[in-house]
Amino acid sequence: MSSKQRIEVRVNGIRHVREVEPRLTLADFLRHDLGLGGTHVGCEHGICGACTVLIDDRSARACLTLAVQADGHEVATVESLRAPESGALHPIQQAFVDAHGLQCGFCTPGFMMTTLELLRGNPDPTEEQIKEALGGNLCRCTGYQSILESVKLAAQRMKPGAPA
Amino acid sequence: MKPAPFDYHAPATLDEAVALLTRLGDEGCDVKIIAGGQSLMPMLALRVARPEVLVDLGRLEALDYIRDEGGTLVIGAMASKQAAADSDLVRRAQPLFQAATELVGHRQIRNRGTVGGSFAHADPASEYPAVALVLDTEFEAVGPDGMRTIPAADFFVTYMTTSLEANEVLTAVKFAPFAPRRRWAIQEFARRNGDLALAGVAVTLDIEAGLCRDVRIAAFGVQATAVRLTAAERMLEGRPAQPQHFEEAGRVAATALDDPMGCIHASPDYRRHLVGVLAARALTEAAARPQ
Ligand SMILES: Cc1cc2nc3c(=O)[nH]c(=O)nc-3n(C[C@H](O)[C@H](O)[C@H](O)COP(=O)(O)OP(=O)(O)OC[C@H]3O[C@@H](n4cnc5c(N)ncnc54)[C@H](O)[C@@H]3O)c2cc1C
Ligand code: FES
Ligand code: FES
Numbered sequence: 001m002s003s004k005q006r007i008e009v010r011v012n013g014i015r016h017v018r019e020v021e022p023r024l025t026l027a028d029f030l031r032h033d034l035g036l037g038g039t040h041v042g043c044e045h046g047i048c049g050a051c052t053v054l055i056d057d058r059s060a061r062a063c064l065t066l067a068v069q070a071d072g073h074e075v076a077t078v079e080s081l082r083a084p085e086s087g088a089l090h091p092i093q094q095a096f097v098d099a100h101g102l103q104c105g106f107c108t109p110g111f112m113m114t115t116l117e118l119l120r121g122n123p124d125p126t127e128e129q130i131k132e133a134l135g136g137n138l139c140r141c142t143g144y145q146s147i148l149e150s151v152k153l154a155a156q157r158m159k160p161g162a163p164a
Numbered sequence: 165m166k167p168a169p170f171d172y173h174a175p176a177t178l179d180e181a182v183a184l185l186t187r188l189g190d191e192g193c194d195v196k197i198i199a200g201g202q203s204l205m206p207m208l209a210l211r212v213a214r215p216e217v218l219v220d221l222g223r224l225e226a227l228d229y230i231r232d233e234g235g236t237l238v239i240g241a242m243a244s245k246q247a248a249a250d251s252d253l254v255r256r257a258q259p260l261f262q263a264a265t266e267l268v269g270h271r272q273i274r275n276r277g278t279v280g281g282s283f284a285h286a287d288p289a290s291e292y293p294a295v296a297l298v299l300d301t302e303f304e305a306v307g308p309d310g311m312r313t314i315p316a317a318d319f320f321v322t323y324m325t326t327s328l329e330a331n332e333v334l335t336a337v338k339f340a341p342f343a344p345r346r347r348w349a350i351q352e353f354a355r356r357n358g359d360l361a362l363a364g365v366a367v368t369l370d371i372e373a374g375l376c377r378d379v380r381i382a383a384f385g386v387q388a389t390a391v392r393l394t395a396a397e398r399m400l401e402g403r404p405a406q407p408q409h410f411e412e413a414g415r416v417a418a419t420a421l422d423d424p425m426g427c428i429h430a431s432p433d434y435r436r437h438l439v440g441v442l443a444a445r446a447l448t449e450a451a452a453r454p455q
Contacts, residue, residue: 002169002170002171003171005172021169022169022170022171022172022218023167023168023169023170023208025166025167025205025209044166044209045205045206045209045210046202046205046206046273049270049272052272055275055276058246058275058276059271059272059275060272060275060276061202061272061273061276063205063209064201064202064205064206064273064276065201065205065276066172066198066201066205068172068174068220069198069201069220069222071174114271114272117271131357132357133271135270135356135357135358136269136270136271136272136273136358
């Protein structure tokens with residue numbers, strides 16, 4: 001039963017080849033096999049959004065995806081946000097810092113990856129569109145208002161032509 | 165790692181998938197299809213489902229399409245719900261299905277969850293089965309004996325059960341042309357944005373010379389499977405398309421509803437009440453929609 005499978009996944013631009021059990025979730029694969037602890041696991045059954053990553057540039061719940069299903073695909077985690085050379089925070093990260101978009105920080109990686117997808121597709125979202133996009137992520141600390149402000153600030157700073 | 169152990173296959177073709185499902189089934193193996201995993205993964209994590217083998221349809225790219233076939237909208241089973249929600253073709257050809265798709269879960273769920281998976285899963289609280297009942301929808305499935313077509317009325321059997329055989333793969337969903345004059349609406353009530361609905365109602369109707377014609381109303385979230393609200397449909401047929409008649413249709417629908425489900429979030433009586441309110445709202449919205 002349950003023979004291991006060989007998978008090849010690009011995570012944050014780096015190719016990884018591993019043998020995994022079929023029942024291993026992508027979230028556990030990222031955290032335990034690759035040591036990328038930024039992807040958090042809360043509920044592990046699709047409710048909280050803490051585990052949100054991008055698969056082929058589309059947001060996905062890493063707890064509702066098997067590592068074997070990521071074979072041949074491209075995954076981006078919250079660790080991809082920081083500039084590789086300078087170590088500078090991504091505008092989304094900086095906006096969460098500046099607008100107090102986090103308290104304990106447990107939900108934050110999921111909110112940021114959701115925000116990344118939103119702002120790539122819609123650089124100038126309305127408040128309604130931001131609320132709709134964040135609807136699949138839960139936060140038990142902030143009351144959401146400061147997260148909303150963080151996303152607005154990030155959008156403002158990332159808009160083409162905005163002062164750096 | 166929460167799921168119990170299982171073996172995994174990701175066949176490269178539909179024929180291979182059907183052959184695998186048939187062989188493993190004949191060997192007495194508990195085998196399950198996985199598509200987007202957005203319903204199955206939570207069930208595996210909670211160990212409500214403990215299959216011995218998963219057959220992943222993820223490599224069947226031939227089933228990932230949305231196209232027009234002589235006026236019929238055909239959506240391949242492996243097309244994602246987000247692709248359906250974003251498709252101009254879907255919006256033009258089947259506005260009710262497009263609107264229903266936007267109500268399903270969140271973007272993260274729709275990005276991975278497939279159109280076929282939602283129909284095959286047949287969750288009683290899902291928007292999709294109810295929408296299929298008020299549109300002219302057919303399902304195409306492929307098994308060891310080839311392809312067959314199943315009308316929506318015969319597809320949904322009961323709680324999370326369809327008429328698909330264990331070794332059949334749902335390959336496509338077909339929507340007959342939706343006449344531009346036809347009205348539509350979908351209304352639901354959920355505790356949080358994106359949650360499965362406690363109750364919902366989908367309607368389609370024509371309004372000819374101010375009178376309701378060919379009224380179809382279906383409810384979801386209230387019984388083991390989506391249901392047509394036939395008493396209210398009959399009551400409205402030929403009546404003037406006016407608010408007092410829509411209110412009355414809501415009352416008739418609520419009264420006639422057999423044995424609604426109850427859970428900690430909503431009692432049977434509350435669900436009955438919701439169906440009445442939502443049916444009246446949906447009819448009013450449909451009638452007011454600019455042509
Ligand atoms: C947080 C959250 C919120 C959600 N909200 C909603 C909602 O509001 N409304 C709603 O309708 N759904 C909702 N869902 C469910 C979601 O829409 C799923 O994507 C969908 O039900 C299943 O599609 P899937 O491709 O993920 O299928 P899977 O989870 O992979 O499979 C589901 C079932 O269908 C079978 N199956 C899948 N594809 C086929 C096929 N081609 N042929 C035969 N059998 C097949 C599988 O064997 C399995 O039994 C929600 C899910 C989550 C996690
Ligand atoms: S851990 Fe994945 S949604 Fe909660
Ligand atoms: S900051 Fe604590 S859960 Fe969101």
